[in-house]
Amino acid sequence: MNKPGIGKIIYTEEEIQQKIAELAQVINRDYKGEKLIVIAVLKGSFYFVADLTRHLTMPLNIDFISIGSTPEELNMTGVIRFTRNVGLNLSGQHVLLVEDVIGTGLTLGFICQHLETFGPASLKICTLLDNPAGRILTLPIDYSCFTMPDLFLVGYGLDYNEEYRNLRYIAEYRE
Amino acid sequence: MLITISRQTGSQGKEITDLLAQKLDLPIITRDWVMSKWLPEIANQHELHMLTQSPGFFLSTSSQGITFAEFLENKLQELAEQQSVIIFGLGAQIIFAGYSGALHVKIMASQEIRINRIMQTHCLEKKDAERFLDLTDRKHRRYISTIYGKDWSDPSLYHITLNTDNMSIDEAASVLCYMAQNRQNLPLSQIDSLEKPVEKSVVFKHPSEEEFASILDMHNIEWEYEPRTFPIEWDTEGNITQAFAPDFYLPRFDTYIELTTMDQRYVSQKKKKVQKLKKLYPGTNINIVFKKDFYSLAKRFGLWEGNDKK
Numbered sequence: 007m008n009k010p011g012i013g014k015i016i017y018t019e020e021e022i023q024q025k026i027a028e029l030a031q032v033i034n035r036d037y038k039g040e041k042l043i044v045i046a047v048l049k050g051s052f053y054f055v056a057d058l059t060r061h062l063t064m065p066l067n068i069d070f071i072s073i074g075s076t077p078e079e080l081n082m083t084g085v086i087r088f089t090r091n092v093g094l095n096l097s098g099q100h101v102l103l104v105e106d107v108i109g110t111g112l113t114l115g116f117i118c119q120h121l122e123t124f125g126p127a128s129l130k131i132c133t134l135l136d137n138p139a140g141r142i143l144t145l146p147i148d149y150s151c152f153t154m155p156d157l158f159l160v161g162y163g164l165d166y167n168e169e170y171r172n173l174r175y176i177a178e179y180r181e
Numbered sequence: 182m183l184i185t186i187s188r189q190t191g192s193q194g195k196e197i198t199d200l201l202a203q204k205l206d207l208p209i210i211t212r213d214w215v216m217s218k219w220l221p222e223i224a225n226q227h228e229l230h231m232l233t234q235s236p237g238f239f240l241s242t243s244s245q246g247i248t249f250a251e252f253l254e255n256k257l258q259e260l261a262e263q264q265s266v267i268i269f270g271l272g273a274q275i276i277f278a279g280y281s282g283a284l285h286v287k288i289m290a291s292q293e294i295r296i297n298r299i300m301q302t303h304c305l306e307k308k309d310a311e312r313f314l315d316l317t318d319r320k321h322r323r324y325i326s327t328i329y330g331k332d333w334s335d336p337s338l339y340h341i342t343l344n345t346d347n348m349s350i351d352e353a354a355s356v357l358c359y360m361a362q363n364r365q366n367l368p369l370s371q372i373d374s375l376e377k378p379v380e381k382s383v384v385f386k387h388p389s390e391e392e393f394a395s396i397l398d399m400h401n402i403e404w405e406y407e408p409r410t411f412p413i414e415w416d417t418e419g420n421i422t423q424a425f426a427p428d429f430y431l432p433r434f435d436t437y438i439e440l441t442t443m444d445q446r447y448v449s450q451k452k453k454k455v456q457k458l459k460k461l462y463p464g465t466n467i468n469i470v471f472k473k474d475f476y477s478l479a480k481r482f483g484l485w486e487g488n489d490k491k
Contacts, residue, residue: 086399091237091327097319110478115434116330116400123326124319140474143402144436144466 011166013178017152022162022176023057025151030061033102033132033149041065043099043126045092047117048072049171050106053163054134054151058104069094073113086116096124105133106163107154111143118145135159135176182207182265183283184361185273187333190317191295193345193353194288195269200354202267205361210260211269219256224249236324250328270321274338275329284361287339288353294346330401389442390428392479393470397431405430409437411465413457425454427467437467442475 017025041064046055048070059068072090101121108114114131121129130148137154138147158180160166161173170179182205188194202209220229223243231238232249239250247255254276260266261277268277274285290298292314299310325333336342341360343353383406385391390406397404407426414423427437439455441448448471455467470478 086401087240087330088237088327089240091240093235093237110474111434112396112400112402112478115402119401119433120326120330123322123332142436142438142468142470142474143431143434144468145434 009170009173011179011181012160012170012173013180015175015177016155016157016159017162017176019174022151026054026057027061029132029149029151030058033058034061034063037064037100037102039064040100041067043067043069043094043096043101044104045069045071045094045101045121046104047106047113048090050163050165051104051134053171054106055104058132067094071117073117086113088120092121092124096121096126098125098127100128101126101130102149103129103131105131107135107137108133108145108147108150109137109140109154111141111145114145115143134163182361183261183277183280184267184357185277185283185285186267186269186288187274187286187321187339188270188288189290189295189321190314191298192288192290193298193350196350197288197343197345197353197357198267198269200350201357201361204354204358205265205267207265207267209267209269210257210271212271215253215256215271219253220249223252236320236327239324239328272325272329275325275331278338284341284357285339286357287336287342288345289342290345387440387442389440389475389479393429393438393440393475396478397429402431403433405432411458411462413454413461423454425458427458435466437465438470439467440470440475442470442472448472 042062044055044059044062044066046052046068049072052070055068059066069092070090071088071092073086074089103114103117103121105114108131118129118131131145132149133147134151135154136147136150136152139156157178158166159176160170160179161176163171164176165171166179170177184201184205184207186194186198186201188198198209201207216229216233220232223245224232228238228241228243228249231241239253240248243249243252245252253271257268257271257273257276261268261280261283274287277283277285295314296307296310299305299313300307303310303313305313322333325331331338341357343356345353383394385394385406394404394406407428408430410424410426412421412424414421416422427439429438429440430436431438439451441451451469455469458465458467
């Protein structure tokens with residue numbers, strides 16, 4: 007591995023790609039005959055959404071959103087804010103929101119509330135890693151690749167201080 | 182005096198605002214004015230074009246290192262401190278939400294009336310007028326939700342909402358004129374007391390609960406503090422011997438939350454109570470926030486220094 011801080015590989019590149027292909031089959035079946043808008047939450051989900059969408063067969067549009075949640079990034083009303091907002095018209099459209107990790111669900115809840123104001127026909131949630139043990143909000147997660155182990159993970163979009171996103175696998179990070 | 186006016190297209194909001202400004206002899210700050218007078222100070226031609234096209238672009242960082250939205254907020258606040266003014270749109274009802282003495286007005290009308298008005302003023306067929314309204318309503322909603330994460334139609338953002346279905350422009354402007362003058366004549370303490378009922382007057386039992394409420398507020402998630410007590414044990418005569426009141430309820434997500442940031446000796450007791458509650462009230466969503474997760478959240482949002490005070 008030869009990378010400082012990188013511990014055991016938790017999900018290999020093959021395991022990730024296999025799981026994504028399986029998940030895409032389910033999504034293809036669920037949205038058969040429909041058009042889909044895929045919205046990925048930056049930055050962690052960008053490899054996941056790139057690989058996932060290339061397995062999808064329905065007509066689709068892709069967009070990205072990003073939120074700022076550090077104290078410096080809060081807006082004047084003290085609410086976390088979108089540093090990049092969705093640009094596509096979601097009204098009456100089927101929307102699939104793609105996340106890298108779902109933990110407490112607070113960020114996801116904030117994003118879902120926002121997307122619902124655009125009046126989509128449906129809004130489903132897809133995540134690479136799900137951590138239901140840490141959940142605060144009760145939210146239905148429609149598609150999930152892996153359950154998050156109780157470890158700090160990096161790779162395949164996940165970072166530690168913005169590093170390691172470009173690893174092809176997901177590994178444990180040890181300080 | 183500061184008046185903010187938010188209006189639906191076709192509600193005659195602009196006409197009412199113009200007349201109100203005339204009656205009170207106040208300037209009106211509009212989006213067009215801001216685009217031509219203020220934003221060119223920090224935006225180039227391309228950026229100005231993008232600002233007219235996309236609300237999201239207001240969140241982009243300008244050459245001055247602040248976003249266009251922040252620049253606009255700063256300018257509006259400077260102006261409001263210097264002089265009396267009417268601000269038309271621009272999310273001013275949110276920017277000045279806590280501003281003592283401000284009057285926040287929403288002007289609306291029914292869909293049918295608005296369509297008829299748009300058909301007349303813009304010489305449009307009914308279906309085109311409907312589409313026109315749909316697009317402009319969406320634009321209004323989007324600007325506020327994008328920049329401030331708020332729902333434009335939320336009545337709690339306004340002191341008064343005027344429905345102009347059966348109200349003339351003069352009548353509406355006169356009502357607002359009276360309100361604005363009356364409000365200006367109120368002593369500050371009285372205005373503050375008028376504002377207070379809007380705020381949540383919650384007495385938390387522990388500082389961590391207050392911090393958690395702040396985290397929910399940051400995520401724009403509606404919450405209620407200990408709204409319900411669940412009986413979980415009864416004696417043989419049916420008297421309640423143990424009850425459990427979860428700390429928070431989140432109506433939008435139908436979820437109760439129990440914090441366990443206090444003495445960890447109580448954690449297992451709380452877990453047992455939660456298990457009992459789930460068994461006795463099937464279908465009730467309740468989640469526990471553990472100490473480690475709470476501190477990690479609080480630190481992330483700069484709310485807690487990490488020192489356990491209890």
